[in-house]
Amino acid sequence: xxxxxxxxxxxxxxxxxxxxxxxxxxxxxxxxxxxxxxxxxxxxxxxxxxxxxxxxxxxxxxxxxxxxxxxxxxxxxxxxxxxxxxxxxxxxxxxxxxxxxxxxxxxxxxxxx
Amino acid sequence: xxxxxxxxxxxxxxxxxxxxxxxxxxxxxxxxxxxxxxxxxxxxxxxxxxxxxxxxxxxxxxxxxxxxxxxxxxxxxxxxxxxxxxxxxxxxxxxxxxxxxxxxxxxxxxxxxxx
Numbered sequence: 001x002x003x004x005x006x007x008x009x010x011x012x013x014x015x016x017x018x019x020x021x022x023x024x025x026x027x028x029x030x031x032x033x034x035x036x037x038x039x040x041x042x043x044x045x046x047x048x049x050x051x052x053x054x055x056x057x058x059x060x061x062x063x064x065x066x067x068x069x070x071x072x073x074x075x076x077x078x079x080x081x082x083x084x085x086x087x088x089x090x091x092x093x094x095x096x097x098x099x100x101x102x103x104x105x106x107x108x109x110x111x112x113x
Numbered sequence: 114x115x116x117x118x119x120x121x122x123x124x125x126x127x128x129x130x131x132x133x134x135x136x137x138x139x140x141x142x143x144x145x146x147x148x149x150x151x152x153x154x155x156x157x158x159x160x161x162x163x164x165x166x167x168x169x170x171x172x173x174x175x176x177x178x179x180x181x182x183x184x185x186x187x188x189x190x191x192x193x194x195x196x197x198x199x200x201x202x203x204x205x206x207x208x209x210x211x212x213x214x215x216x217x218x219x220x221x222x223x224x225x226x227x228x
Binding site: 034036041042043044045046049087101102103104105106 | 115117146148155156158161171201203205216217218219220221222224
Protein backbone atom coordinates (compact mmCIF):
# COMPACT_ATOMS: atom_id res chain seq x y z
CA UNK A 1 0.00 0.00 0.00
CA UNK A 2 1.62 3.21 -1.15
CA UNK A 3 2.15 5.76 1.59
CA UNK A 4 1.66 9.44 0.85
CA UNK A 5 3.46 12.50 2.17
CA UNK A 6 2.04 16.02 1.95
CA UNK A 7 2.91 19.37 3.49
CA UNK A 8 1.09 19.87 6.75
CA UNK A 9 -0.15 23.34 5.90
CA UNK A 10 -0.09 26.05 3.26
CA UNK A 11 -1.19 29.66 3.14
CA UNK A 12 -2.41 31.53 0.11
CA UNK A 13 -4.36 34.64 -0.87
CA UNK A 14 -7.58 35.00 -2.75
CA UNK A 15 -7.17 34.88 -6.50
CA UNK A 16 -3.86 33.01 -6.43
CA UNK A 17 -3.18 29.60 -7.88
CA UNK A 18 -2.35 26.98 -5.26
CA UNK A 19 -0.31 23.87 -5.94
CA UNK A 20 -0.22 21.10 -3.37
CA UNK A 21 2.26 18.31 -3.97
CA UNK A 22 1.95 14.78 -2.68
CA UNK A 23 4.78 12.25 -2.65
CA UNK A 24 4.03 8.56 -3.15
CA UNK A 25 7.40 6.99 -3.85
CA UNK A 26 6.26 3.37 -3.74
CA UNK A 27 3.17 3.75 -5.89
CA UNK A 28 2.22 0.52 -7.62
CA UNK A 29 1.41 0.00 -11.26
CA UNK A 30 -2.30 -0.39 -10.60
CA UNK A 31 -2.62 2.55 -8.22
CA UNK A 32 -4.68 5.61 -9.06
CA UNK A 33 -4.18 8.96 -7.34
CA UNK A 34 -7.18 10.66 -5.82
CA UNK A 35 -7.61 13.97 -4.02
CA UNK A 36 -10.30 14.85 -1.51
CA UNK A 37 -11.31 18.10 0.17
CA UNK A 38 -12.63 18.26 3.72
CA UNK A 39 -14.26 21.14 5.53
CA UNK A 40 -14.51 21.11 9.34
CA UNK A 41 -17.06 18.63 10.68
CA UNK A 42 -17.94 17.42 7.19
CA UNK A 43 -17.09 14.29 5.31
CA UNK A 44 -14.40 14.51 2.63
CA UNK A 45 -15.48 15.30 -0.88
CA UNK A 46 -13.93 13.96 -4.05
CA UNK A 47 -12.03 16.52 -6.11
CA UNK A 48 -10.16 14.72 -8.84
CA UNK A 49 -8.56 11.41 -9.79
CA UNK A 50 -5.86 10.47 -12.23
CA UNK A 51 -3.42 7.79 -13.30
CA UNK A 52 -0.82 9.65 -15.35
CA UNK A 53 -0.04 12.95 -17.09
CA UNK A 54 -2.71 15.58 -16.54
CA UNK A 55 -6.34 15.54 -15.60
CA UNK A 56 -8.54 18.62 -15.43
CA UNK A 57 -12.08 19.17 -14.29
CA UNK A 58 -14.17 22.17 -13.43
CA UNK A 59 -12.54 22.74 -10.06
CA UNK A 60 -8.93 21.53 -10.27
CA UNK A 61 -6.11 20.04 -12.26
CA UNK A 62 -3.97 17.09 -11.34
CA UNK A 63 -0.44 16.79 -12.68
CA UNK A 64 1.33 13.44 -12.52
CA UNK A 65 4.90 13.10 -13.81
CA UNK A 66 6.02 10.11 -15.82
CA UNK A 67 7.52 8.27 -12.83
CA UNK A 68 4.25 8.78 -10.90
CA UNK A 69 6.15 9.13 -7.62
CA UNK A 70 4.44 12.40 -6.92
CA UNK A 71 1.39 14.35 -7.95
CA UNK A 72 0.35 17.98 -7.76
CA UNK A 73 -3.13 19.26 -7.18
CA UNK A 74 -3.59 22.69 -8.72
CA UNK A 75 -6.42 24.96 -7.61
CA UNK A 76 -6.79 27.98 -9.88
CA UNK A 77 -7.73 31.35 -8.40
CA UNK A 78 -8.60 30.19 -4.89
CA UNK A 79 -11.25 31.90 -2.81
CA UNK A 80 -11.87 32.00 0.92
CA UNK A 81 -14.23 29.06 0.57
CA UNK A 82 -11.33 26.88 -0.57
CA UNK A 83 -9.95 26.95 2.97
CA UNK A 84 -10.01 23.27 3.87
CA UNK A 85 -7.90 20.18 4.36
CA UNK A 86 -6.80 18.44 1.18
CA UNK A 87 -5.98 14.74 1.19
CA UNK A 88 -4.06 12.76 -1.36
CA UNK A 89 -4.41 9.00 -1.48
CA UNK A 90 -3.41 6.20 -3.78
CA UNK A 91 -5.62 3.25 -4.39
CA UNK A 92 -5.62 0.24 -6.62
CA UNK A 93 -9.32 -0.34 -6.18
CA UNK A 94 -9.38 -3.72 -7.86
CA UNK A 95 -12.82 -5.09 -8.42
CA UNK A 96 -13.96 -7.29 -5.58
CA UNK A 97 -10.81 -6.68 -3.62
CA UNK A 98 -10.34 -5.04 -0.29
CA UNK A 99 -9.27 -1.43 -0.28
CA UNK A 100 -7.91 0.16 2.84
CA UNK A 101 -8.06 3.59 1.22
CA UNK A 102 -5.79 5.18 3.75
CA UNK A 103 -5.89 8.95 4.06
CA UNK A 104 -2.67 10.61 5.12
CA UNK A 105 -2.44 13.64 7.34
CA UNK A 106 -3.65 16.00 4.64
CA UNK A 107 -2.64 19.57 3.86
CA UNK A 108 -4.43 22.35 5.68
CA UNK A 109 -4.88 25.19 3.19
CA UNK A 110 -5.65 28.62 4.56
CA UNK A 111 -6.80 31.20 2.03
CA UNK A 112 -6.51 34.77 3.23
CA UNK A 113 -8.29 37.86 1.90
CA UNK B 114 -25.99 15.71 -0.45
CA UNK B 115 -23.75 12.70 -1.04
CA UNK B 116 -26.59 10.19 -0.81
CA UNK B 117 -24.99 8.46 2.17
CA UNK B 118 -27.05 8.66 5.34
CA UNK B 119 -25.63 8.29 8.80
CA UNK B 120 -27.52 8.14 12.07
CA UNK B 121 -27.41 9.42 14.69
CA UNK B 122 -25.73 12.72 13.89
CA UNK B 123 -24.80 13.30 17.52
CA UNK B 124 -24.49 10.90 20.40
CA UNK B 125 -23.42 11.50 23.97
CA UNK B 126 -22.82 8.57 26.25
CA UNK B 127 -20.78 7.47 29.23
CA UNK B 128 -17.64 5.41 29.54
CA UNK B 129 -18.26 1.69 29.51
CA UNK B 130 -21.37 1.97 27.39
CA UNK B 131 -22.08 0.52 23.96
CA UNK B 132 -23.40 2.37 20.93
CA UNK B 133 -24.38 1.50 17.39
CA UNK B 134 -23.84 3.80 14.45
CA UNK B 135 -25.80 3.22 11.29
CA UNK B 136 -25.00 3.92 7.67
CA UNK B 137 -27.11 3.68 4.53
CA UNK B 138 -24.97 3.78 1.40
CA UNK B 139 -25.89 5.42 -1.87
CA UNK B 140 -28.34 3.45 -3.91
CA UNK B 141 -26.43 0.85 -5.90
CA UNK B 142 -23.15 1.15 -3.98
CA UNK B 143 -21.94 -2.21 -2.73
CA UNK B 144 -18.93 -1.07 -0.70
CA UNK B 145 -19.12 0.59 2.68
CA UNK B 146 -16.15 2.02 4.54
CA UNK B 147 -15.92 3.24 8.11
CA UNK B 148 -13.49 5.91 9.26
CA UNK B 149 -12.72 7.51 12.60
CA UNK B 150 -11.60 11.10 12.91
CA UNK B 151 -10.58 12.40 16.30
CA UNK B 152 -10.31 16.13 16.99
CA UNK B 153 -7.92 17.76 14.52
CA UNK B 154 -6.69 14.38 13.36
CA UNK B 155 -6.69 12.70 10.01
CA UNK B 156 -9.08 10.03 8.90
CA UNK B 157 -8.30 6.60 10.29
CA UNK B 158 -9.55 3.72 8.21
CA UNK B 159 -11.43 1.17 10.30
CA UNK B 160 -13.04 -1.40 8.04
CA UNK B 161 -14.53 -2.05 4.61
CA UNK B 162 -17.43 -4.26 3.57
CA UNK B 163 -18.36 -5.29 0.08
CA UNK B 164 -21.78 -6.77 -0.58
CA UNK B 165 -22.08 -8.08 2.95
CA UNK B 166 -18.57 -9.41 3.36
CA UNK B 167 -15.64 -7.91 5.20
CA UNK B 168 -12.96 -6.98 2.66
CA UNK B 169 -10.35 -4.89 4.41
CA UNK B 170 -9.53 -4.12 7.99
CA UNK B 171 -7.54 -1.24 9.39
CA UNK B 172 -6.50 -0.55 12.96
CA UNK B 173 -9.93 -1.26 14.32
CA UNK B 174 -10.03 -1.97 18.04
CA UNK B 175 -11.31 -5.32 19.26
CA UNK B 176 -14.02 -3.41 21.14
CA UNK B 177 -15.35 -2.25 17.78
CA UNK B 178 -17.20 -4.40 15.30
CA UNK B 179 -19.18 -3.85 12.16
CA UNK B 180 -21.37 -5.63 9.70
CA UNK B 181 -23.14 -5.05 6.43
CA UNK B 182 -26.65 -6.38 6.05
CA UNK B 183 -28.37 -7.89 2.98
CA UNK B 184 -29.98 -4.53 2.22
CA UNK B 185 -26.43 -3.12 2.19
CA UNK B 186 -26.80 -0.81 5.16
CA UNK B 187 -24.01 -1.10 7.68
CA UNK B 188 -23.66 -0.75 11.41
CA UNK B 189 -20.59 0.03 13.48
CA UNK B 190 -20.78 -1.19 17.06
CA UNK B 191 -18.57 0.43 19.67
CA UNK B 192 -18.47 -1.19 23.10
CA UNK B 193 -16.79 -0.60 26.46
CA UNK B 194 -16.43 2.99 25.41
CA UNK B 195 -13.51 5.05 26.59
CA UNK B 196 -12.96 8.80 26.60
CA UNK B 197 -10.55 8.42 23.71
CA UNK B 198 -13.29 6.99 21.50
CA UNK B 199 -14.85 10.42 21.25
CA UNK B 200 -14.61 11.29 17.58
CA UNK B 201 -16.42 11.80 14.32
CA UNK B 202 -17.23 8.50 12.67
CA UNK B 203 -17.69 8.65 8.94
CA UNK B 204 -19.21 6.14 6.64
CA UNK B 205 -18.49 6.20 2.92
CA UNK B 206 -19.74 4.16 0.04
CA UNK B 207 -18.50 3.47 -3.43
CA UNK B 208 -19.08 1.35 -6.47
CA UNK B 209 -16.40 -1.25 -7.01
CA UNK B 210 -16.55 -2.18 -10.63
CA UNK B 211 -14.48 -3.41 -13.50
CA UNK B 212 -14.56 0.14 -14.87
CA UNK B 213 -11.82 1.01 -12.44
CA UNK B 214 -11.58 2.95 -9.21
CA UNK B 215 -14.40 5.26 -8.37
CA UNK B 216 -14.84 7.92 -5.76
CA UNK B 217 -15.87 7.59 -2.16
CA UNK B 218 -19.07 9.31 -1.14
CA UNK B 219 -19.01 10.28 2.52
CA UNK B 220 -21.87 10.78 4.89
CA UNK B 221 -22.07 13.73 7.26
CA UNK B 222 -20.70 11.66 10.09
CA UNK B 223 -21.81 10.68 13.56
CA UNK B 224 -20.24 12.71 16.34
CA UNK B 225 -19.70 10.55 19.41
CA UNK B 226 -18.92 12.14 22.74
CA UNK B 227 -17.96 9.86 25.61
CA UNK B 228 -18.15 11.47 29.05
